[in-house]
Amino acid sequence: MPRRTDGLSQELIVKTATGLLDDGGEAALTFRALTTSxxxxxxxxxxxxxxxxxxxxxxxxxxxxxxxxxxxxxxxxREALRTVALRLFDAIDAHPWVGAQLAREPWRPALLEIYESIGSRLDALGVPEDAIFDAAGALVNYVLGVAGQNAANARLATTDRSDFLAGVAAQWTRLDPAKYPFVHKAATQLRAHDDRAQFLAGVDIFLAGIATLG
Incomplete structure (x- = not known):
């Protein structure tokens, strides 16, 4: 394959690296693969x-x-917080390697931008100064944790999502209802639940709790 004759920019390198990461995860990102691409x-x-x-x-x-x-x-x-949370959920679903990188290097600009985006809006909601650090940390941890777990689950599933959920729900219904009464009740909802909607419901629960701090 002939060498490129146009200029090489960091922007192009990062874009190419992102494609490799999306296709094959961190293991696919090598400098040899980059030079080839x-x-x-x-x-x-x-x-x-x-x-x-x-x-x-x-x-x-x-x-x-x-x-x-x-x-x-x-x-x-409040609406801006919901929007940012959903955007993070979708971004990590599309780029599952992002969640691991954020946890690995929390001092990098990416995580600081997330904290700033969420913390500044909690401040605008009137969260007291002595509570805002804990409130922001709890919400960021929820958002990144659930988004990361959702992305991991999506890539572990070997069947269609609806078939996968139906299989899990069937396992839940076979458990002892006396020992797992809640799980039996949740099995029906599990079959048809929407991951994004459930995630956003969790964000709303966090925001409702945070509102009581004011």
């Missing part, structure tokens, strides 16, 4: 990024920047 040599890539860790971080920053920017200015804080 970009039709260039190692030196041209190392001119822009130092190593795989820096490239993962840059790709994560790019994904999260698309989530935290663009929320319409002036949107009511």
């Amino acid at each position: 970009l039709r260039t040599g190692y030196g041209a890539i190392y001119h822009h990024v130092a190593n795989k860790s820096d490239l993962l971080a840059a790709a994560t920053d790019e994904v999260i920047a698309g989530v935290t920017t663009g929320v319409v200015a002036g949107t009511e804080p």
Whole structure:
């Protein structure tokens, strides 16, 4: 394959790396794969990024920047929080490697942007100063934890989602109802529940609790 003759930018490198990560996860992101996809040599890539860790971080920053920017200015804080939370859920579903990277390097700009986006809107809601740090931490942990688990589950399932849920629900209904009464009641809802709707319901529960702090 002939070498590229146009310029190589960090933006293009990050975009290509994101595609490799989406297709095959972190194991698929190698500098050899990058040189093949970009039709260039190692030196041209190392001119822009130092190593795989820096490239993962840059790709994560790019994904999260698309989530935290663009929320319409002036949107009511509670609705803006719901929007940001859903955008994070969808972004991690589309790019499951992002969740692991955020946990690995919490000092990077991506996680700081998430905290700023959520914390500033909690402040706008009037959450007391002595409670806002805990409130923001709890909400961020819920959002990232559930989004990450949802993305992992989606990729572990070997069957259609509805078939997978029906199978789990069938297992639940076979459990001892005296020992697991709630699980038996939940089995019916499990078959047809919507992951995004359930996630957003959890965000609303958090916001309802946070509202009592004011």
